[in-house]
Amino acid sequence: MIAKISATENLGGALGYNFKKVEKGEANILLAAELYQDKDGRYTMEDVLADMEALIPKNxxxxxxxxxCSLNPHPDEKLSDETLMQIAKEYMETLGYGKQPYIVFKHNDIAREHIHIVSLRVDCRGQKINDRFEKRRSKQITDALERKYSLIPSSKVTDREMKEVSKIDTTKGNIKEQVAEMLLSVLKHYEFCSLGELNAILSIYNLAVEEVKTEFRGKKYNGLVYVPTDDKGGKVSTPINASDIGRGVGYTAVQNRMQKSKQSIKALISAAREKVLHVMRTSPQTEEALQQRLEEQGLRMVVRKNENGRIYGITFIDDKEGIALNGSRLGKGYAANVFNGYFSNPANNPFLDETLYGNPSVCLEQSATVQPLQSNAEEGDNLIDELIEDMADGSFLSTSNDDWKEAAWQRKLRKLSKVNIRRRKR
Known part of the structure; x- marks a missing residue:
């Protein structure tokens, strides 16, 4: 079990976050200690807030x-409400908050059930509850609770599994803090090789990233801004400069992450490609059917369309492995235009063509080794396909004076030169 503790001065924000999930049916109240309960036995946001605020001395x-605080059992744990209540009580008492007013929420908005606890750090006299070595003591308490209730040890839980990420909600305020927390989690968990792939991930959390180019005293600078969006991708708030959040989410940091990702995802591309091929061989007739069948295989699909409804970008996301792959990164046959053509005419399924895709196991095994030796024309097509897709989904942004065809040609020459160098070394 992992405990995540935070201290804040925004009582309304902490309570509002949890009560909002209760209203949506994504959480329920397990326990409340030393708090007002109405005649129907319910706890409301207004009553709990007023009750807690009244207990904080003005001076x-x-x-x-x-x-x-959030208490997070292992994802494989299935604990009863009674057990979670008892764990919450013992945790608060041992940590020194047993006599404080507090309320416990059980969240079920994600597959891993967990609890949130909101309390006060000061008593009725205004004296602060002892928080020395709080996180160290908290770890000792959760370890003891794991042993007492025979829980799966937290040592078997990774940071990726435990980090909870919520959508950006501009109505809650503290937008910059929300964006910072979400970005740090996403950048720690996911591998991606373009801003388009990063945007596909961020779209799940109502956020978009854009590249900006400026010039100061004759020197050109590149930067990033992050824009909160609604569920349809429309901008709903003022863009936030990466520099206002921190260096870890800035242009250089993201570029470095993309470069490192190119190496780490190589071993995972084949498995993702095989899943997509397997699903497409079942001939899903609609995007919704494809989306559902891919999710059964552990992949999420993000599709980008223009105003005419044409698919110009498609990204496959494996949340467990923490990777996002544009279709063209799986191979030429998985580019966005292939899926656009298929959904325009589902009767013509190119994935059933044995001459193009062959036996799935053989084809996928060979593709990783044969691809560097394909013809120059086909490799050039792949480069241009990938560039067009990246340009359309915003991962390749150029100035008005750039010639994208020339850029594609230069990329092709650089890649071919590397292949020739490797051949000479052999």
Whole structure:
């Protein structure tokens, strides 16, 4: 079990986050201690907020008076509400918050059920609850609870599994903090090789990234801005400069991450390609059917269309492996225009053509070794296909004076030169 503790001065924000999930049916209240309960036995946001605020003395010198914690059992654990309640009680008592007012929420908005606890860091006299070595003591408590209740040890849980990421909600305020927390989690978990692939990931969380180019005193600078969006991808808030969030999400950091990702994803491309090929051989007639069958295989699909409804970009995301792959990265036969053509005429399924795709197991095994030796014309087509897709989905942004055909040709020459160099070394 992993505990995530935070201190804040925004009591309304901490309670609002949890009560909003209750309203949506994504959470329920397990336990409330020392808090007002209405005549129907319910706890409302207004009552709990007023009750807690009344317990904070006006002359309190502590700024961050709110204790907010999430307790996260292993994803494979299936604990009863009674067990979770008892764990929450023992955790709060042992940590020193047993006599404080607190409320416990059970979240079920993701597959891994977990609980959130909101309490106060000061008592009725305004004295701060002892928080020395709080995280160290918290770890000792969760370890003891794991042993007592025979839980799966937290040592078997990775950071990727445990990090909870929520969509950006501009109505909650603190937009920059929301964006920063979400970005740091996404950049830690996912591998991607273009801004288009990163955008496909971020779209799930109502965020988009854009590249900006400026010039100052004759020197050109590249940067990134992050834009909160709605569920349809429309901008709903002012863009936030990466520099206002931190260096870890800036242009250089993201570029370095993309370069490193190119090496780490190589071993995972074949498995993703095989899943897509397997599903496409079942001839799903609609995008919705393809989406559903891919999810059964552990892949999410993000499709981008122009105003005419034409598919210009398609990205496959494996959340477990933490990778995002544009269709063209799987191979020429998986580019966006192939899927656009198929859905325009489902009767003509190119994935059933044995001459193009062959036996799935043989074809996929050979593709990784044969691809560098394909003809120059075909390799050039692949480069141009990938460039067109990246340009359309925003991962390749150029100035008005750039010639994208020339850029594609230069990329082709550089790649071919590397192949020739490797051949000479052999």
């Amino acid at each position: 309190c010198r502590t700024k961050k008076t709110v204790f907010h």
